[in-house]
Amino acid sequence: MAEVFLARQTGMKGFEKVVVIKRILPHLAMQERFVQMFLDEARLAARFNHPNIVQIYDLGEENGSYYIAMEYINGEDLRSVVKACAARSERIPMEHVVKIISAVLDGLHYAHQQADLEGRRKGIVHRDVSPHNIIVSFEGGVKLVDFGIARARSEISTTIPGRVKGKHAYMSPEQCQGLELDCRSDIFSAGIVLYEL
Structure with a gap:
């Protein structure tokens, strides 16, 4: 795109x-x-x-x-980090895995909690949480990127009903079925990333 x-x-x-x-x-x-x-x-x-x-x-x-x-984040996406470790028959150390996933969940929580001026939650869902969209900087920072298919309940152009967006391997069951999503779908996707690490 x-x-x-x-x-x-x-x-x-x-x-x-x-x-x-x-x-x-x-x-x-x-x-x-x-x-x-x-x-x-x-x-x-x-x-x-x-x-x-x-x-x-x-x-x-x-x-x-x-x-x-x-x-600009001077680093690599998490998919590349995992591949580099696998090429050396290594895994990302558990303390780094915890830091990465905690940072992703912190960012998601912030996005999920966004509200309008009246305090109503916007219902933001990233819909594409995957190693491709997690950047790990060479300094150790972690950033979630690509809100390109994210959705806010009220303010964003509507998605075509039944249209499935995201990377299938990281989708929640309801996302695969094209059903209505909320923050739990992003948390499910983050759980798959954690499982893979």
């Missing part, structure tokens, strides 16, 4: 910051459904301010294609 680039954000007097630019793929830029999902991701994730969720800095448009500027 999107392509990702490493970039430098520059400003006055030598200001410079490394960022990630996520741009909707050119062949999808004219398809309203994909554009709306991309814009929904930016609007939803821009509200988050949590150490275990990647930060969104900007949403823009260039030459008819939307892009999101987001925090």
